Amino acid sequence: MTDDRTTGTDPGEVTLGRIETEVALLMRFGEATRRGTGTMEHRLLDRAAYVILRHLADAGPQNVSALAATLNLDGSTVTRQLSAMQRDGLIARAPDPTDGRGTVVSPTAAGLQRMAAVQAARTRLYGDILATWSPDDRDTLAQLLHRLNQALQSRPRPR
Incomplete structure (x- = not known):
């Protein structure tokens, strides 16, 4: 590793570069882990359906435009x-x-059941992956990921 003081690289930029790399790896390894897991529960829903159902389960029925805005996606x-x-x-x-x-979208009982099965399987998986982490480290990770997701969600979308 190089000394940032001798290369003229801003330490803040180095940190942001590390964050970018770790987030890219997180997305890659997360998807590979999901696909590579042998249990059927992980395959009950694709990622988009899972996220939509989780949001609807938490927030209640939504119209398409509100759902799109919340998930930072195009309405189409x-x-x-x-x-x-x-x-x-x-x-x-x-x-x-x-x-x-307009219409309002809500999860069906079958949708909630599948979502719950996927959520339980993912919770068990992360429990296994983070088994050696202390409860405080797990809590810190959850808090920081929540903050990152909030910052990503509140970032203005380019038009």
Whole structure:
């Protein structure tokens, strides 16, 4: 490793570069771990359906535009994902009581059941992966990941 003082590299930039690398690796290893896990529960939902169902379970029924804004996705992308989820019986649509032209999306019992199975499998997996970590380290990781996700979510989207 080089000494940042002799290369003229800003230590803050070095740290940001390390963060960028670690986040890229986290996404890569997370997906590889999900695909490489032998249990069926991990494959009950694709990543998009899982995230949508988790959000709907926490926030309640949403219209497509609110869901897209919350997940920082384009409305047409969310609409396509929801159409596939509706075909699979994971979500239901109902008229939006505040806007007669729109619809509100909510999880079905089957969708919630699949989501819960995936969540339980992932929780067990991370329990195994982090088994040697102290409870304080696990808590710190959870807090920092939450802060990172909040910062990513609140970042303005380019138009």
